[in-house]
Amino acid sequence: MPKLHGVGLSPFVRKTRIALAEKGIAYDLDPVLPIGVSEEYKKISPLGKIPCYTPKEGVNIPDSSVIIAYLERTQSDPPLYPSNPEDFARALFLEEYGDSALVAAVGTVFFQRMVGPRFMNQPTDEAVVKTALTETLPPLFAWLDNEIKGKEYFVGGQFTVADIALTSPFVNLMHAGETVESVTPGKNTNLAKYVKTMMARPTIAALIEEEKAFFQEAA
Secondary structure (H helix, E strand, C coil): EEECCCCCCHHHHHHHHHHHHHHHCCCEEECCCCCCCCHHHHHHCCCCCCCEEEEECEEECHHHHHHHHHHHHHHHEEEECCCCHHHHHHHHHHHHHHHHHHHHHHHHHHHHHHHHHHHHHCCCCCCHHHHHHHHHHHHHHHHHHHHCCCCCCCECCCHHHHHHHHHHHHHHHCCCCCHHHCCCCCCHHHHHHHHHHHHHHHHHHHHHHHHHHHHHHHH
């Protein structure tokens, strides 16, 4: 049985789990935390980051983007990358947009609201949260809102890695008690509708329910 190392609340682990679910690939989840990883884990993920995917003995693939690219080469149906070269490039850029700028901004709110207080006994720094909500996130949302206007998916009229990478951070934002609407009231309605639709997608909704149950148990 393939194994995915990491914890589900990581946007990168969630991103990989969505791809695995979309392709119908069964796996075991090994709950490796991204903080204080062991030297043993670094043998399979040299940078010490999560996730890392072990499809078979002796093969270890770190990094969500690399893992999904690998999955596409080993099980191409359903495809998660567009076949058109320009759309393919666009999907890769949007994946990076989600993995870098969006994850960083949302991660600030998620850490301050959820991880710090609940798991590290650290108080929430409301000033840091306010900066993320009022200064960092709104322009990121505005750009995405314009890009998704009049479309169901971001690239090529199909569900791709771009949708996976962009939706995953919004799940963390939801866990932290925020939405597109609460961050930018009356604005970015295209993005707000898109996020709700993506979160209702079965492969994503199932993970959200799993994560909500985790928080309820940890409360």
